[in-house]
Amino acid sequence: MALTLYVDTARWRAHQQTVLQQFPGIVPVCKGNGYGFGHERLADEAARFGTDILAVGTTYEAARIKDFFSGDLLVLTPFRLGEEPVPLPDRAIRSVSSVDGVRGLVGARVVVEVMSSMKRHGISEEDLPKLHAAIEDVRLEGFAIHLPLDRTDGSDAVGEVMGWMERLRNARLPLHTMFVSHLKADELAHLQQQFPQTRFRARIGTRLWLGDHDATQYRGAVLDVTPVAKGDRFGYRQQKAAGDGYLVVVAGGTSHGVGLEAPKALHGMMPRAKGVARAGLATMNRNLSPFVWAGKQRWFAEPPHMQVSILFVPGDVPAPQVGDELVAHLRHTTTQFDRLLDH
Structure with a gap:
């Protein structure tokens, strides 16, 4: 006698395919309890539809999931100086949200998070000039921006991303890849059209795994x-x-x-x-x-x-x-x- 999660597998996977078609280059997110399915199951699903990268919440999650997924692992929680070291393979990519964080990851693969209107964490515009020297000692995989779900002030998600693209460009920082969260498919397509030299990759968890109730x-x-x-x-x-x-x-x-x-x-x-x-x-x-x-x-x-x-x-x-x-x-x-x- 149990509490059972029943999955209509064909329907669930059909929904996954719909999301994959809407968001080319998607970065599936597998964090927490694996959105109710467990890390091993979602890692298997991600490998099944052929993604080259899987985003996880913490280094501890990355250490567990590395045995289930052979591609790159993007750790979403930013690196902090003095954090407990967790052994991870070279295919792990660390998020950083400060210049000091970049300097503390010499030789590592990193994604630099910029400060969005979420105001949770991220590099500020004032710190961009300091990044030039810092990123010379890391393998920069790109930049990232985590956007809010609701915009009660009427502001525009695309406009916020474009604003950061201009700041990064003006600071003469490399813009080959931008990881984004909480954008609609048409918004992502518009950004890709405006910045054809940059690859936009949407980090998606809830919509991918739980979008079909x-x-x-x-x-x-x-x-x-x-x-x-x-x-x-x-x-x-x-x-x-x-x-x-x-x-x-x-x-x-x-x-x-x-x-x-x-x-x-x-x-x-x-x-x-x-x-x-x-x-x-x-x-x-x-x-x-x-x-x-x-x-x-x-x-x-x-x-x-x-x-x-x-x-x-x-x-x-x-x-x-x-x-x-x-x-x-x-x-x-x-x-x-x-x-x-x-x-």
Whole structure:
């Protein structure tokens, strides 16, 4: 009995091909938990469609993935002086976001990240003149810019990239390759047309692996079903059942990522109102689970356990049976499955 990730493999790969056609020279990203699929699976998929490079989040991820992927490995987290050394093959490429970082990687293959409107990390315009001497001692693979997802100020993504292209050109820095993140296909094509001497390579993870929501589905197996009457006590904290119904024990708990939720940026009155409502219900121990039965997400009977969750199914709904599987709406990047089944 397991929490299973089902993959409609043909559909999933067909979506990959659509993205590959839209973004020539794509750099697939495999970081974190491998977007819910695992590093080994995504490395295999990337090799399958023939990419020459795979982007990973950290040096530790690169050290693990190097045994699954034989091409270049682009480490996205910038190098920092004094960081713990991790043995990596020569095909590893380090991102750098400072002149000191470049100087600390003598002989290495590097991609220089420029500061975008994300304001997360990157070389500033003022530091560009200092790069000339620094890049002489490294193998420069290109520059990179990581753009924001939303532009609430009405600014233009293409304009931001073009601005940096002009700054780099004016600083007489080599512009043979520019790695970009969060650009649309038509925006990338426009940039390629404007700067034909530069190869633009889109770093893409979410859109590539998770862009077709219907290609994957999590399901948790039902392990036990116990009838309860209103007022019956149950669980670790011996709470009282709110009404007649069933306690349904389903595979999938905190060790799988069930019940974990990242903070969200809310825009508009309706999303904020819903957030307030959810917070209010939580103070009354009412938390909606990701598991669906009889067409509705069901409430947690109590907070999820390490490997299972206990749901409350009201008595006016047919009870699931042991061995049934409940669809679970889970976030891929925070979920760890017990098994993956292609179908």
